[in-house]
Amino acid sequence: DEYVSVERYQEHYRAAPHLCFGYFDGEKLRGFLRGGSQKGEHLPPDLCGAQHDPDGETMVLHLLCVEEQSRRRGIGQGLMKAFIDYVKAKETKVKRIILMCHAELIPVYTRVGFTLVGRAEVKFGKRSWYEC
Template identity: 30%
Template sequence: MIIRSASIKDLDSINSIEADCFPKAEAATKEVFRERLSVFPEGFLAGEIYGQVIGFINGGLTDSNSIKDEFFESMDFHNPNGKNMVIFGLDVHPSHQKKGYAKELMKAFISMCKEKNISNVILTCKQPLIKYYEQFGYVNQDVSESVHGGSTWYDMNLKL
């Protein structure tokens, strides 16, 4: 897998992968991805195999220590000088899951954040994924205030 910066050319693939990975109530829309790619392309990595995008990771910057639900819907809350990187999503197409691609994308994203002198990387996840994110050094901060998509989420924090 090649990991590279995502671009607007990847929008259809990204949108399709998101729809395959998340329930409709939790999935970002094509318009949200378009905004993320146009406002903060530096926070968007794509993984591709043989020229086809099979996964991605994306985020934005904030000074908040937790993710507010509004951040999933709009980049109005992105702070270009924020000290914390919020991960909106880590997606790998179902046909390519369980092969280590998500791990590679996460490691690349963390490295990018370190290079940019980001203080923390924060994300929310469901309970079954807590252990997965702990392998990267994330610490569970307990149940999140987020109720995005009507689910229970846990705040995870990685100090860099």
């Protein structure tokens, strides 16, 4: 119920290719991260993960995924660090970086410096989302 089509991913990539990061092992993609900026400090309720406003002051880490057999090897943390470093160095309009995640992933994001804001109003799938 949280499915995003290949076509949507391609649309996201075309909107902000510089905010898409991958971790490769040879030619095999093991992890992927996608961001996009928006206006407003918090996630809007109708967020579907596609938005990118080049004039936005809030950077949203929309997607982070690491293939199951490659987890717990620092790939996700490495992608997040690279993304955060890039945003701080190159996205001069951005004042904050936020994300949404499920409850069980809050510790993953707080370990790399995010702070739990609270339950997000986002409606995507059946599970609750939290903003960090």
